Amino acid sequence: MSDRQEPLLRVEDLSVHFPVQGGVFxxxxxxxxxxxxxxxxxxxxxxxSVVGESGCGKSTLAxxxxxxxxxxxxxxxxxxxxxxxxxxxSRMERARMAQIVFQDPYASLxxxxxxxxxxxxxxxxxxxxxxxxxxxxxxxxxxxxxKPDQARxxxxxxxxxxRQRIGIARALVLNPKVVVLDEPVSALDVSIRAQIIxxxxxxxxxxxxxxxxxxxxxxxxxxxSDRVAVMYFGQIVxxxxxxxxxxxxxHPYTRRLIGAIPDPFAELAGTSLVDEAGTPPPAGYDFYxxxxxKHDVYxxxxxxxxxxxxxxxxxxxxxx
Amino acid sequence: MSGTDALLExxxxxxxxxxxxxxxxxxxxVSFTIGRxxxxGLVGESGCGKSITAxxxxxLLRRPLAISGGSIRFKGQDLLELSAREMRRLRxxxxxxxxxxxxxxxxxxxxxxxxxxxxxxxxxxxxxxxxEKKAIEALASVQVPAPDQRVKNYxxxxxxxxxxxxxxxxxxxxxxxxxxxxxxxxxxxxxxxAEILKLMQELCDxxxxxxxxxxxxxxxxxxxxxxxxxxxxxxxxxxxxxxxVFRTPAxxxxxxxxxxxxxxxSRGSHGRKRLQEIEGVVPSIADFPAGCRFExxxxxxxxxxxxxxxxEIDLGNDGxxxxxxHE
Amino acid sequence: MGLRLNLVIGxxxxxxxxxxxxxxPWLAHFNPIMDADLMNAELPPDGQFWFGTDSxxxxxxxxxxxxxxxxxxxGIGSQLINTTIGLILGISAGYFGGxxxxxxxxxxxxxxSIPSLIFxxxxxxxxGPGLASLLIALxxxxxxxxxxxxRSSTLSLKSQGYVQAAKTLGYGxxxxxxxxxxxxxxxxxxxxxxxxxxxxxxxxxxxxxxGLGIRPPQPSWGNMLTDARELIVIAPWAAIFPGVAIFLxxxxxxxxxxxxxxxxxxxxxxxxx
Numbered sequence: 001m002s003d004r005q006e007p008l009l010r011v012e013d014l015s016v017h018f019p020v021q022g023g024v025f026x027x028x029x030x031x032x033x034x035x036x037x038x039x040x041x042x043x044x045x046x047x048x049s050v051v052g053e054s055g056c057g058k059s060t061l062a063x064x065x066x067x068x069x070x071x072x073x074x075x076x077x078x079x080x081x082x083x084x085x086x087x088x089x090s091r092m093e094r095a096r097m098a099q100i101v102f103q104d105p106y107a108s109l110x111x112x113x114x115x116x117x118x119x120x121x122x123x124x125x126x127x128x129x130x131x132x133x134x135x136x137x138x139x140x141x142x143x144x145x146x147k148p149d150q151a152r153x154x155x156x157x158x159x160x161x162x163r164q165r166i167g168i169a170r171a172l173v174l175n176p177k178v179v180v181l182d183e184p185v186s187a188l189d190v191s192i193r194a195q196i197i198x199x200x201x202x203x204x205x206x207x208x209x210x211x212x213x214x215x216x217x218x219x220x221x222x223x224x225s226d227r228v229a230v231m232y233f234g235q236i237v238x239x240x241x242x243x244x245x246x247x248x249x250x251h252p253y254t255r256r257l258i259g260a261i262p263d264p265f266a267e268l269a270g271t272s273l274v275d276e277a278g279t280p281p282p283a284g285y286d287f288y289x290x291x292x293x294k295h296d297v298y299x300x301x302x303x304x305x306x307x308x309x310x311x312x313x314x315x316x317x318x319x320x
Numbered sequence: 321m322s323g324t325d326a327l328l329e330x331x332x333x334x335x336x337x338x339x340x341x342x343x344x345x346x347x348x349x350v351s352f353t354i355g356r357x358x359x360x361g362l363v364g365e366s367g368c369g370k371s372i373t374a375x376x377x378x379x380l381l382r383r384p385l386a387i388s389g390g391s392i393r394f395k396g397q398d399l400l401e402l403s404a405r406e407m408r409r410l411r412x413x414x415x416x417x418x419x420x421x422x423x424x425x426x427x428x429x430x431x432x433x434x435x436x437x438x439x440x441x442x443x444x445x446x447x448x449x450x451x452e453k454k455a456i457e458a459l460a461s462v463q464v465p466a467p468d469q470r471v472k473n474y475x476x477x478x479x480x481x482x483x484x485x486x487x488x489x490x491x492x493x494x495x496x497x498x499x500x501x502x503x504x505x506x507x508x509x510x511x512x513x514a515e516i517l518k519l520m521q522e523l524c525d526x527x528x529x530x531x532x533x534x535x536x537x538x539x540x541x542x543x544x545x546x547x548x549x550x551x552x553x554x555x556x557x558x559x560x561x562x563x564x565v566f567r568t569p570a571x572x573x574x575x576x577x578x579x580x581x582x583x584x585x586s587r588g589s590h591g592r593k594r595l596q597e598i599e600g601v602v603p604s605i606a607d608f609p610a611g612c613r614f615e616x617x618x619x620x621x622x623x624x625x626x627x628x629x630x631x632e633i634d635l636g637n638d639g640x641x642x643x644x645x646h647e
Numbered sequence: 648m649g650l651r652l653n654l655v656i657g658x659x660x661x662x663x664x665x666x667x668x669x670x671x672p673w674l675a676h677f678n679p680i681m682d683a684d685l686m687n688a689e690l691p692p693d694g695q696f697w698f699g700t701d702s703x704x705x706x707x708x709x710x711x712x713x714x715x716x717x718x719x720x721x722g723i724g725s726q727l728i729n730t731t732i733g734l735i736l737g738i739s740a741g742y743f744g745g746x747x748x749x750x751x752x753x754x755x756x757x758x759x760s761i762p763s764l765i766f767x768x769x770x771x772x773x774x775g776p777g778l779a780s781l782l783i784a785l786x787x788x789x790x791x792x793x794x795x796x797x798r799s800s801t802l803s804l805k806s807q808g809y810v811q812a813a814k815t816l817g818y819g820x821x822x823x824x825x826x827x828x829x830x831x832x833x834x835x836x837x838x839x840x841x842x843x844x845x846x847x848x849x850x851x852x853x854x855x856x857x858g859l860g861i862r863p864p865q866p867s868w869g870n871m872l873t874d875a876r877e878l879i880v881i882a883p884w885a886a887i888f889p890g891v892a893i894f895l896x897x898x899x900x901x902x903x904x905x906x907x908x909x910x911x912x913x914x915x916x917x918x919x920x
Contacts, residue, residue: 053509066815095817108808112830112913118809121826122816154913159601170812189365189602190536191573194580194595201594216510223582223592243588260514262539263584264566273584292511 006080007041008210009065009098009178014038014074016060020298032297034060036234037074039306042178047204047211049221049242051257052231055297058214061231062180065212066100067091078178092126099171103183105163109155115141115166116151119173126174136173143206144169145199161192165199172207181213185220197224218261222246227312230254233295236306237288240313250279251315252287282309285317327395327497327530328354328377334389335372335381335554337605344605346372346385347554349642351632354498359524359531361545361562363538367602368551370534374500377532378417379407395497413443416491420503422483426475432486433459433471439493458489463519481512488520495527502534517544538581542566547638550574553603553613555629558646560639570641573598573614612643620645654906660899664892668715675709680864682706689882699884701874703864707888710866714889717867718896721781721851722844728786730793730840737797738824742805751798755791763788764850771859781860785847793839800832834908841904845897868893 016035035057042048050058063069065076067083076084078097083089089097102108109118119137128136138148144165155163164184171179184200185193201224204211215221221228222242229239230253238251249255259274266273281287288304289295306314335347347369354360362370375381377392379399392399394415399407419425427435436458437451446454452471459467462485475483484504491499501520505513521544524531533544541548542562549559550571557571569575579596586593600617609615615625622644630642667674676695687704690696698707740751758766767784774780804810805828813823852869854860861867863874868889875886 053511063811068811068814090817091814091819092817095815099815100812102808102812104808108812110809110827110831112911122818125817125822156913161601167808167812170816174816191365191577191580191598192601194597197582198595198597218510219582219584222584222587223595246584247588256511260511261584262514262517262537262543264538264542265583265585267539267542268563268566 006077008044008079009042009212010077010080011038011040011061011065012075012077014061014064014076015072016057016064016069017072030298033234033300034297035064035071036301038231038234038236040229040236040239042210042212044177044210045204045208046226047213047224048227048229049213049215049225050229050231051215051218051221053216053257055233056231057234058231059182062100062182062212062214065178066098066180067094068100095122095126095176096174097176098178098180099174099176100180100182101164101167101171101184104187105160105167106187108167109163109170111155114152114154115146115158118155118166118170119151122170122173140169140173143172143203145195160188161195164188164196168196168199168203172203172209175207176209178210178212181211181215183215183217184213186215186217193220200224218258219263230257232289233297233301235301235304235316237316238314239306240311244310244313248279248310248313249274250309250313252278252290253292256292279309281315281317281320282307284320286320288316288318325355326353326393327356327358328532329393330373330377330390331393332390333373333376333392334387335369335376336386336388337384338386339384345554345608346605347376349629349632350390350549350551350554350556351640352549352556352559354530354532356497357524357528357530358547359521359533359545361533361535361541361548362551363535363541363548364551365536365602367553367604369554370551371502373551374417374502374532374534377498377500378411378415380411380417409443412439412491412496413494414496415498415500416494416496417500417502418484418487418491418504420506422480422487422507423475425487426483428475431472431474432478432483433473436471436486436490436493439490443494454493455489458493459486461492461523462486462489464489479512480508481516484508484512484516485519488516488523492523492527492529496529498530498532499524500532500534503536504533505540506535506537513540520544538566538578553608554605555613556640556642557614558639558641558643560635560641561637564637564639568647570635570639570646571614571643572618572620572645575647576617576619618645651906653902654910657899657902657904657906660895661903664715664896664899665719667712668719671709671712671716675706675712677706677709679705679710679713679866682709683864689878689885691882692884698888699882701871701882701885702878705864707871707885710871711868711888711892714866714868714871715892715896717778717861717865718848718851718869718893720778721785721867722848722896722900724782725785725789725847726840726844728782729790729843730836732787733790733793734797734829734836736790737794738801738828740794741798741801742820742824742828748798751794755794758788758791763791764853767850767854768857768859771854776859776862778861781851781854784854785850789843789847793836793843796835796839797832800835801828804828804831833911837904837908838901841900844900845893848893848896 014035015037018032020030020032038061052058060069064071071084075082083094116137119140120133123133123136137151141148141151146165185196203209225242228242228245229236232253238254249258255274255278261273263273304316304318307317308314331351333347333350337344337346350373364370372385376387387400433452433455436455440446440451440454441448456467456471459470464470464482464485505516535541545562548562548565550557552573557573565574569578576598580598582595598617611627612625612630615621624644630644632640632642635641682705684704687700688702690700692699696706698711701707736751740748766788770784771780810823810827813827851860851867852872855867855870856873861870863870871889872886878885
């Protein structure tokens with residue numbers, strides 16, 4: 001997935017730091033370093049998954065991309081133009097670029113608005129005429145597998161899976177090019193996850209969307225992604241095409257993550273998802289980080305780099 | 321499972337929700353057995369009744385839930401016939417439970433050492449001094465580093481994984497015969513989950529503790545359990561050895577579930593296949609179908625499925641299924 | 648059906664009382680101020696004086712009707728001002744945070760530490776007695792609880808998916824506060840508002856007694872109550888009827904407020920679906 005042309009979305013050296021409240025009166029110097037100098041890019045039609053455990057910064061990264069979290073430093077580019085910092089576009093302009101689908105279908109819809117209002121109001125806000133609005137709402141509901149005659153109902157009258165479809169419809173109603181999916185199926189019943197996963201993949205094809213998916217469920221990640229980025233305490237430690245990452249997980253953290261998944265079929269076959277020896281780091285370098293359990297969100301990480309080991313497959317290294 | 325080996329024998333358990341004049345059934349005709357030292361799993365999604373069943377085992381069901389039929393024989397004794405006081409003597413002592421959210425299951429105002437020590441004082445008549453010492457040993461057994469200092473910590477001073485270890489220490493303090501674990505690792509990161517599950521396996525194997533493992537995660541079940549019961553909408557769809565359930569699922573629900581989940585490694589070998597969906601949604605308690613509860617979503621359903629509840633069929637090899645059209 | 652009952656009973660009470668206030672000139676048989684014949688002082692209720700007379704010989708029923716005009720205006724009017732101030736300050740403080748939040752919190756704490764009646768007194772002393780001053784004084788001094796509730800509701804609503812979605816969909820902050828946040832906190836706000844109306848009516852009584860509210864001989868339920876304090880033994884009706892009027896008004900407002908809150912809640916409305 002090399003980019004000869006400018007990628008659709010480009011995150012350059014993004015950092016998001018939060019000042020931590022000190023004592024009663026002072027703001028201490030401590031910073032919560034949620035995201036540390038992260039760079040990544042998303043091409044058109046691609047699904048990039050960001051995986052990691054709690055505290056790794058993937059949610060903060062997702063919020064920054066849709067404009068819900070201002071970065072402390074670094075820039076995000078959409079179609080080559082910066083969308084953070086001094087030259088950032090207005091909220092209305094941004095709304096047509098990237099949208100987000102939230103994890104919890106029970107908290108992501110306004111309980112006092114009908115589905116119709118939740119979908120129509122953004123359209124009206126953006127100047128779509130009344131006659132067009134009805135048609136568009138009907139169209140988008142059909143697209144996500146809902147019956148338009150249910151539009152006048154309230155969120156609590158729908159099941160979790162249906163609410164998630166409404167959330168997806170809302171994200172798509174303004175025709176964005178990028179959709180951030182924040183754990184799109186984690187809060188859903190297991191027997192309906194397939195419906196939503198299939199729907200998301202279909203919509204990506206049909207509407208030529210690009211996804212950034214945040215997930216901790218590696219089997220869903222493997223199924224849906226074109227590329228994967230693994231995060232650890234605010235930094236990407238490994239990234240590459242999905243098959244490269246899953247067939248040849250190189251960074252010790254990625255190996256640890258994949259090795260920890262309880263996969264039923266591997267368990268029964270007695271095999272492990274990660275084979276014994278991993279690929280060693282290139283000469284003169286060491287993986288960063290090598291050990292785990294010693295880091296936290298406050299400490300400043302040492303300088304390190306994402307180095308390509310094979311094609312677009314990169315891992316984080318420090319000089320040995 | 322032969323009667324002499326069984327530690328826990330549940331037969332035809334029925335639990336209802338009663339509110340005013342409304343009576344809805346939550347769990348019906350559930351039967352399973354757990355042998356001494358065996359790890360048995362209950363798997364299912366929201367609303368299937370697995371957590372309610374677990375609470376029934378330990379006698380913690382409260383209004384509006386009520387057991388309205390069946391028996392729960394623990395070491396030969398029907399727990400439903402015991403008085404509240406007798407049940408309290410068993411609870412924490414011979415039957416223990418750990419929960420999903422350690423932050424809410426632990427008392428936020430009490431140091432963890434004290435919460436562990438309480439078990440020894442309550443059930444073994446130890447003095448507080450002796451109990452505190454045993455609490456330090458208990459923390460060491462769950463691999464908490466620097467246990468003599470950690471005993472004084474409050475729950476909020478510990479990480480999620482550490483708190484779960486404390487819960488395990490409390491549960492295993494009196495060497496119970498049965499440990500009930502309700503989604504013990506769902507709220508934890510995957511690497512921490514792996515450590516906690518490994519710890520549970522080691523401790524329970526060493527002490528011969530039987531485990532009733534509740535989870536919606538098939539991987540956790542496969543890793544920990546020898547036999548598993550698959551529940552759907554309050555019914556037990558099938559109860560079989562784990563290997564059989566995954567390789568040759570008998571019930572259409574289990575089969576559908578396994579086909580619908582993306583399988584690690586399959587995209588590499590077979591390319592990305594469209595996941596097989598199970599139509600419809602999980603019914604809510606007020607809308608449970610009259611006959612087989614999976615019938616509205618089942619491909620193999622026929623008229624008899626809508627009208628009658630399927631009886632338990634013995635599949636041999638310690639396996640049972642409830643379906644008119646099982647494999 | 649429970650929720651409908653509140654709405655209906657409360658609504659009926661409110662309509663009756665408001666109706667009585669508006670139609671006072673037509674419903675009353677006497678003039679509330681001028682018809683004061685000392686020969687008729689302290690008479691019990693009878694065919695002519697339905698609620699009896701007070702120490703000045705004035706018809707209590709008539710004075711109740713005209714008093715309703717004052718008490719309702721003070722109660723509802725001052726609460727409207729209070730609620731508006733409290734909502735604007737509380738929602739914006741919770742939404743924007745930062746120095747504005749600190750400022751509003753400081754102001755709220757200040758207001759809560761000064762007994763509101765004393766504060767109102769001070770304002771009345773500057774503005775002089777009368778209905779308008781009462782409205783301003785009571786309206787400016789009782790917004791603290793609404794502000795607190797609005798702020799804490801906003802803090803918890805802010806992180807809900809649909810509020811964040813509104814931002815990504817292009818909504819401006821003002822629109823988000825008005826259309827996404829405010830409607831979802833109507834419940835507690837309505838309850839506080841209706842409770843506050845009762846408080847305001849009683850506060851008016853206290854202020855009128857101190858000579859800073861509605862000056863006699865103009866009737867208000869508050870000053871009727873204070874006048875009747877000396878008559879409790881000899882002419883209890885002069886105190887009972889204003890007291891009952893206040894009670895029924897506050898009850899009606901509270902029930903209506905509860906019923907309205909439930910009626911506006913989509914969960915309650917579509918329970919059968």
